[in-house]
Structures are given as structure tokens and as C-alpha cells.
Amino acid sequence: MSPALIVLILSLLLGLQPVTTDLYLPALPALTEGFGATLPQAQLTLTALLLAFGISQLVWGPLSDRFGRRPVLLWGLGAYVLASVLSTLAPTMEWLIVGRVLQGAAMGAAVMCARAIVRDLYKPVDGARIMSKGLTGLGIIACTSGPLGGLLSGWAGWRMALLALSVFGAAALALVLWRFQETVKQKNPQALQPATLLRTWREILRHPTFWAYSALSAASYGGLFTVLASSSFIFIDVLGVSRPSYGLIMSTVSLTYIAGTIACRRLLPRLGVRRSVALAAGFTLTGGTLMGVFALAGLHNGWAIMLPFYLFMLAHGVHQPCSQSGAVGPFPYAAGAASALNGFLMALVSFGVGAWLGAAMDGTVRPLMYGVWFWSVMIALSAWTVVQKHGKSSEH
Numbered sequence: 001m002s003p004a005l006i007v008l009i010l011s012l013l014l015g016l017q018p019v020t021t022d023l024y025l026p027a028l029p030a031l032t033e034g035f036g037a038t039l040p041q042a043q044l045t046l047t048a049l050l051l052a053f054g055i056s057q058l059v060w061g062p063l064s065d066r067f068g069r070r071p072v073l074l075w076g077l078g079a080y081v082l083a084s085v086l087s088t089l090a091p092t093m094e095w096l097i098v099g100r101v102l103q104g105a106a107m108g109a110a111v112m113c114a115r116a117i118v119r120d121l122y123k124p125v126d127g128a129r130i131m132s133k134g135l136t137g138l139g140i141i142a143c144t145s146g147p148l149g150g151l152l153s154g155w156a157g158w159r160m161a162l163l164a165l166s167v168f169g170a171a172a173l174a175l176v177l178w179r180f181q182e183t184v185k186q187k188n189p190q191a192l193q194p195a196t197l198l199r200t201w202r203e204i205l206r207h208p209t210f211w212a213y214s215a216l217s218a219a220s221y222g223g224l225f226t227v228l229a230s231s232s233f234i235f236i237d238v239l240g241v242s243r244p245s246y247g248l249i250m251s252t253v254s255l256t257y258i259a260g261t262i263a264c265r266r267l268l269p270r271l272g273v274r275r276s277v278a279l280a281a282g283f284t285l286t287g288g289t290l291m292g293v294f295a296l297a298g299l300h301n302g303w304a305i306m307l308p309f310y311l312f313m314l315a316h317g318v319h320q321p322c323s324q325s326g327a328v329g330p331f332p333y334a335a336g337a338a339s340a341l342n343g344f345l346m347a348l349v350s351f352g353v354g355a356w357l358g359a360a361m362d363g364t365v366r367p368l369m370y371g372v373w374f375w376s377v378m379i380a381l382s383a384w385t386v387v388q389k390h391g392k393s394s395e396h
Helices: 003-022 025-035 039-067 069-088 093-121 124-156 158-179 194-205 208-238 243-296 302-328 335-360 366-384 386-395
Strands: none
Touching (some): 003 039, 003 093, 003 158, 025 039, 025 158, 039 208, 039 335, 069 158, 093 335, 124 243, 194 208, 208 243, 302 366, 302 386, 335 366
16 A cells, blocks of 8 residues: 555544544534433433443454454444444434444444554554654544534534434445555464453553553543533533534634644654653643633633634644554554553543533533643643653654
8 A cells, every 4th residue: 555545544544533523513502402402411422432432442453453454444434334324313312322332333443443554554653653644634534524514514404414424434434445455464363362362451551651652642632522522512502603603613623733743743853752742742731721721710702712722732733643653652463452442541531521521511611621721731741751751662
């Protein structure tokens, strides 16, 4: 496969996650009202999806080490398309939650395999650079997802926004079916044996480099998910922004993220992975602290949220490629299992954030702003301490 094809495949596989969340967000208040559901039920359509996404990777990872990435991708993407159709046709909120759980489980195959494919083909520092290109593609997809979701839900109702997910999944499935070549050089026939699996997980979980970079990736995604899970209600219901305008606001977030991934590729050859994330963490902490100070000062408007969050997302574009490739870097022969555990931890943090927001949302902007501030501090702590201490082994 050519480098351009690899980046395209990575972009679609990684882009499945923002499509499944961002395109759906502008429709969330409308479908909540349409089903006569409560806010915690609406939050569950996101948090349950992410919990299933995290847990499923613990299964998909060893399966892909045993049978290869290609069959896991074909089964996972096929299941994603079917789950998307089920979500579109859901007659009740309960059925929608079931459909979203199945979507999350299927999505786990695509995102886990994308991270593992990078380790299959590249050494860690080169992998961070290729991952940043794939995440630039993710950013472009996310940039169009918010406005498209706003337009579809405003024009044809929230079900049309959900139907668009099945179209994207089918496109990714077609590309993998026709052009993807297996990247696992030597499959592990013992990957699914309980003793081997436990030994592999124990080896990964005892490695300080894995924990250092997983702490960074989980904290960084925790901050992003705080905004993803609460912003549609806050901007549309609290601040009175229209659905299409909200979609455009989210697209500017994605543009900032794209700029961060491009900056990541410029920083890596000059600074290396650890110094790059340390520099980015300064932007993260500045943005999060500004947001918290604005909340304390009573500046509860869109600008007080978005301007600091742009700084956060600029740094997010550095943290994610570096941390995702760094966590898997020490495990070239168990890339699927390591990718799965890293993804599980990210999803577990997101589930916790969603559960907290379900109880904390009080009709104000404070839960969003204080949540981002908290995660900014966590990101800076992990980037400046454990990554600097234990991250070196992932750079070789």
C-alpha cells in the first residue's frame, strides 16, 4: 500500500469516532425532545456507546493479533453499518441506546486496528508522524460532521443525521474490502489462549511507558469529551444558538485540531515526542485555566468558552498522535492488545465524564468550563512528569 493510501485508510478508520459523535450532536436535543426522554437518558446514548467502544477493543485487539487486521476490520465495519441502520429506525430511546451500544462495539474494531496498523508498519517516532497525518484526516472529517449534522437534523430531522453514519461506515467498509492489505507480518496463533492473553496484558500493564502515554491520551480525550457530551445542550438550549450555527462552531474546533496535528509534524523532528507534548501542555493548561477563571468571573458566554478551548484543541492535536503511538510503541508483537488497552482506558474516562455530566448539568455553562479546567491540569501533570520520566523507551 502506498503511504497516501495508508493515510486515507487511517483517516477513515479514526474518523469513524468523530462521525459517530460529532455528526450526531446537533440532533441530540431534538431526539431527546422527540422521544420525551430525560437529559441523563440522552447522555447515555453517548456514554454507553463509549463504554461499549472501550470494552470491545479488549476483544478486537487479541482477535486482530491472532487473525490479522483485515478480517477484524471487515467484521467490525459491517456490524457498524447494521447498527447504524438499527439506530436510525429505533422506535424508542431504549432501542436507540441499544443501537448506539452496538455502534460503539463495532467502532472499536476500526479505531483499535488503525492504531495497531501504525505500529505494524512504522517505528514509534515515524508512527507518531503518520498518526498525526491520519488524525489530520480525522480533523477534516470532524470539521464537516458538525455542520452536516446540523443541516441534516434541521432539514430532514434527527433520523437523517443518524442515517448518515451508515453511509460513512459503508464507504469505509468498501475501501478496506477493495484496497487494504494485511499489515500483520506474523500472526500470533496463541493470542487468544487465556494464559497467553493474561501474560500479554500483564506485560503491557506493568510497563511504565504504556501508563505514561495512556495517562496523557486519556486525560486529553477526557477534556474533549467534556465538551462533546455537554456542548450541544449548553450552546443550543442555554445560550440559544441554532443547530446549524452550533455545527459551524464545532467545525472551528476541528480546524484548530487540524492545525495542532500539522504543528505536531513540525515539532517532532526538532523536539522529539516528550518535548513536543511538554510544550503543548503549556497551551493546554493556559486554555483550561482561562476557561476556569472566566467561569469564576461570571463570563458565561460562547466566547469565554471557545477562545480558551481553541488553545486546548491546538495542543490536543499534538497530544493524541504522540500519546496513542507512544502507548503502543514498546509492543511491536502485541500491537493489537496494547492498542486495545489504551483505547479502553480512554473510553473508561469518557464514560466517567458522561456519568458525571449527567448529574452535574444544571442549566448553566459551569460544568463544561470547570470540567475542561480539571482535565487541563491532569494533562499538564502527566505531560510534565510521567511522560518525561518514562516516555523515552517509546522513541526508539
